[in-house]
Amino acid sequence: MIRFATIGTNWITERFIQAALETEQFAFTAVYSRTEQKGREFAAKFGDPKVYTDLVALASSTDIDAVYIASPNSLHAEQAILLMDHGKHVLCEKPMASNAAEVRRMIEAARRNDVLLMEALKSTLMPNFRAVHDNLYKIGRVRRYFSSYCQYSSRFDAFKQGKVMNAFNPAFSNGALMDLGIYCIYPMVTLFGKPESVQASAVMLSSGVDGEGSLIARYPDMDGVIMYSKITDSYLPTEIQGENGTIVIDRINQPYEAKILYRDGTTEELTRSQPQESMYYEALEFIELVQSGQRESQINTHARSLAVAELMEETRRQFGLRYPADEA
Numbered sequence: 353m354i355r356f357a358t359i360g361t362n363w364i365t366e367r368f369i370q371a372a373l374e375t376e377q378f379a380f381t382a383v384y385s386r387t388e389q390k391g392r393e394f395a396a397k398f399g400d401p402k403v404y405t406d407l408v409a410l411a412s413s414t415d416i417d418a419v420y421i422a423s424p425n426s427l428h429a430e431q432a433i434l435l436m437d438h439g440k441h442v443l444c445e446k447p448m449a450s451n452a453a454e455v456r457r458m459i460e461a462a463r464r465n466d467v468l469l470m471e472a473l474k475s476t477l478m479p480n481f482r483a484v485h486d487n488l489y490k491i492g493r494v495r496r497y498f499s500s501y502c503q504y505s506s507r508f509d510a511f512k513q514g515k516v517m518n519a520f521n522p523a524f525s526n527g528a529l530m531d532l533g534i535y536c537i538y539p540m541v542t543l544f545g546k547p548e549s550v551q552a553s554a555v556m557l558s559s560g561v562d563g564e565g566s567l568i569a570r571y572p573d574m575d576g577v578i579m580y581s582k583i584t585d586s587y588l589p590t591e592i593q594g595e596n597g598t599i600v601i602d603r604i605n606q607p608y609e610a611k612i613l614y615r616d617g618t619t620e621e622l623t624r625s626q627p628q629e630s631m632y633y634e635a636l637e638f639i640e641l642v643q644s645g646q647r648e649s650q651i652n653t654h655a656r657s658l659a660v661a662e663l664m665e666e667t668r669r670q671f672g673l674r675y676p677a678d679e680a
Contacts, residue, residue, distance in 0.1 A: 360422030371631035411438035424524035429454035450677035491594025499536035502586035527561030533580035
């Protein structure tokens with residue numbers, strides 16, 4: 353049984369706990385919150401684990417093996433490094449950090465302290481993404497990866513009324529690329545590696561973050577075309593286009609269905625049974641790595657997390673988005 357603490361009292365933390373409990377190898381030991389009251393209200397939903405308002409005290413606890421971080425993006429690196437320096441394993445919500453320099457420091461801290469660090473990018477750990485990976489060879493030489501994740505944010509309504517919430521606040525290293533675009537980028541890097549170059553553009557909001565954007569990633573013999581948005585919706589699936597056929601994935605952020613449409617008109621279903629909540633698979637991967645003494649996922653590797661961070665940093669540079677964290 354892995355004794356977990358969480359940083360964050362938001363809906364994503366709640367979903368993670370519920371999914372992790374399904375593994376039957378997860379003990380929710382403690383929660384960190386900026387305020388005692390909010391921490392108590394959150395803890396009451398899950399059997400009243402200990403509430404910390406002092407992160408150093410949590411990091412120093414001998415009753416915690418690992419910590420799931422779901423705080424604002426700008427806090428990930430500082431919090432993760434503090435925890436790892438106290439011997440805690442860390443599962444960090446995507447994006448791993450504000451920029452590539454922070455990711456490098458996090459990886460260095462994990463190695464220095466001999467602890468596990470993994471980015472909580474759930475889709476690449478789901479069975480139907482594995483089905484895509486295992487059957488990719490069937491479509492022949494891949495010529496294009498196309499992925500779209502556009503989901504209108506309810507917080508944009510507040511934004512249009514003059515209220516800038518975390519989701520659209522550059523102080524927290526947020527915006528459409530960091531929150532949604534990464535779901536398109538990380539699978540691309542997982543399947544095809546880091547591209548040689550990228551060409552990007554975005555629609556910028558008055559708060560200073562991107563509301564939506566697109567990029568073209570260039571590989572030696574293929575390209576990646578990505579669209580993402582927090583201010584519009586899209587219902588397009590993801591496609592991996594090969595010379596012999598095309599793999600179609602229903603939702604890149606959490607793939608539940610996948611199939612191959614061959615050039616001869618036939619179809620092959622790739623969909624695998626996937627009964628658990630989508631975050632179950634990242635929780636199980638992390639817990640099994642801790643239990644086996646491994647210090648890095650073979651799927652959500654350190655190298656991939658760093659490559660994605662570098663790619664997103666270059667993407668932001670091209671449309672002029674810099675965060676306060678970039679100046680550190």
